Amino acid sequence: MQSQISIRTSGQGLYEFTGEAVEFVSESGVVEGLLTVFVRHTSCSLLVQENADPDVCRDLNEFFARIAPENMSWLRHTMEGPDDMPAHIKSALTQVSLSIPVANGRPLLGTWQGVYLFEHRRAPHQRKIVLHVSG
Amino acid sequence: MQSQISIRTSGQGLYEFTGEAVEFVSESGVVEGLLTVFVRHTSCSLLVQENADPDVCRDLNEFFARIAPENMSWLRHTMEGPDDMPAHIKSALTQVSLSIPVANGRPLLGTWQGVYLFEHRRAPHQRKIVLHVSG
Amino acid sequence: MQSQISIRTSGQGLYEFTGEAVEFVSESGVVEGLLTVFVRHTSCSLLVQENADPDVCRDLNEFFARIAPENMSWLRHTMEGPDDMPAHIKSALTQVSLSIPVANGRPLLGTWQGVYLFEHRRAPHQRKIVLHVSG
Numbered sequence: 001m002q003s004q005i006s007i008r009t010s011g012q013g014l015y016e017f018t019g020e021a022v023e024f025v026s027e028s029g030v031v032e033g034l035l036t037v038f039v040r041h042t043s044c045s046l047l048v049q050e051n052a053d054p055d056v057c058r059d060l061n062e063f064f065a066r067i068a069p070e071n072m073s074w075l076r077h078t079m080e081g082p083d084d085m086p087a088h089i090k091s092a093l094t095q096v097s098l099s100i101p102v103a104n105g106r107p108l109l110g111t112w113q114g115v116y117l118f119e120h121r122r123a124p125h126q127r128k129i130v131l132h133v134s135g
Numbered sequence: 136m137q138s139q140i141s142i143r144t145s146g147q148g149l150y151e152f153t154g155e156a157v158e159f160v161s162e163s164g165v166v167e168g169l170l171t172v173f174v175r176h177t178s179c180s181l182l183v184q185e186n187a188d189p190d191v192c193r194d195l196n197e198f199f200a201r202i203a204p205e206n207m208s209w210l211r212h213t214m215e216g217p218d219d220m221p222a223h224i225k226s227a228l229t230q231v232s233l234s235i236p237v238a239n240g241r242p243l244l245g246t247w248q249g250v251y252l253f254e255h256r257r258a259p260h261q262r263k264i265v266l267h268v269s270g
Numbered sequence: 271m272q273s274q275i276s277i278r279t280s281g282q283g284l285y286e287f288t289g290e291a292v293e294f295v296s297e298s299g300v301v302e303g304l305l306t307v308f309v310r311h312t313s314c315s316l317l318v319q320e321n322a323d324p325d326v327c328r329d330l331n332e333f334f335a336r337i338a339p340e341n342m343s344w345l346r347h348t349m350e351g352p353d354d355m356p357a358h359i360k361s362a363l364t365q366v367s368l369s370i371p372v373a374n375g376r377p378l379l380g381t382w383q384g385v386y387l388f389e390h391r392r393a394p395h396q397r398k399i400v401l402h403v404s405g
Contacts, residue, residue, distance in 0.1 A: 002302060002371055002373060032137060033269075034169075034171055034267055034269060034304075036304055036369045036371060038369065038370055038371050038378065040378065040379065040380030040383065041380050041382075041383070042318065042319050042320045042326075042380070042382060042383055043320075047227055048177065048231040048232075049177050049223060049226070049227065050177045050178075050223060053212055053214075055211040055212040056177075056212045056220065056223055058211060058212075059210050059211055059212050059220050059223070059224070060223065060224060060227055062209060063203065063207075063224050063227075067202070067337070068333065072333075074329075074332060075329050076325040076328060076329055077323055077325040077326045077328075077329050079323075085326065085329050088319060088320060088326055088329070088330065089329075089330065089333050091319070092317055092319060092330055092333075092363075092364055093227075093228055093363055093364075094227055094228075095230075095231075095365075096318040096365075096368065096383075097318075097368055097369040097370065098231065098232055098369075099171045099173065099232040099233075099234050099369050100173055100232065101137055101171060101173050101265045101267040103137060108173065108175065108265050109175065110175030110176050110177070110263065112176075112177060113175065113176070113177055113231075128380065130371045130378050132304055132371040134269065134303075134304060134404065167272060168404075169304075169306055169402055169404060182362055183312065183366040183367075184312050184358060184361070184362065185312045185313075185358060188347055188349075190346040190347040191312075191347045191355065191358055193346060193347075194345050194346055194347050194355050194358070194359070195358065195359065195362055197344060198338065198342075198359050198362075202337070228362075228363055229362060229363075230365075230366075233366065233367055234306045234308065234367040234368075234369050235308055235367065236272055236306060236308050236400045236402040238272060243308065243310065243400050244310065245310030245311055245312070245398070246310075247311075247312060248310065248311070248312055248366075269404065
């Protein structure tokens, strides 16, 4: 079973959609199987991260802003704006797909694990994510 | 078929569990299919890496210690210890899930590929990993 | 269904094989399912990235050359050449496996998404990639 969800972003940072993923698996009726999450873009990405303290997400966003800053003078791909090539780099450093086993009709996430879209562009975007479950 | 294994860690570094993954696939009876490995934590992660020279694992651990050091003064999430937020960052830079095709009843790893848990915390931890195979 | 493809590389950089992946899924006859791509090496890796402007691939290669340069004096694993341990590091920072949902007999890639082998060694190599589709 497959479904596509859309997430509206408003700037760089992590956007949690654990609830949508859990609901999708529940509605699929799959009791034991595999959930796959795939993002259809190359300037945002996916992460499983801690959803307890919001400072974890802020620090992650800050780390990636520092490791791939906008002012790298050697960049060639600059025509889509100063935040575009750093966005591709941050995407390469994180995930485009996640695979999460399902048991008892739920993704087997750990206690503190949340599923996030990681937006790397400054401008608002509508991001498409494909959810797939097999069982 | 699913199974959960537990790995006891004693500090930062790579812990190989290729043997457990191969044995799980063998016992499942799946001849051709897909093995998925998922770690249920956000301060350790997964890697497929070379298992020939142990210096590869040491150098990998050292690289991540240098790219996400404990003394980053701008970090906000510090209440769980100086090694906790760097652990989340190292986890984001590596993998939470791995998908490995299975043929002839074995994961199709290359000659030098081993499957590792990458522990990012200093204190000993009991880490839970889910193995899932479909065929 | 599974297939193994081989890609001949001639130095560091990104080599697109989206066409081979699309063709594999088409020939499998799977209409809705999941494509998994797995690379059987630890000194090259996989990426889904933009395939519109070739400068994106060049900038990605340059970024990884800068984040894991060959002259890191603390490296221990140097016996396979100065580009080998940086190759393992770049591999750890990117992907060994990719999971892409399939619909209407095609991988659900976004408009600008291409599937790439990311070669991290300087010398020419023959790289083995496993394609797996279930439906």
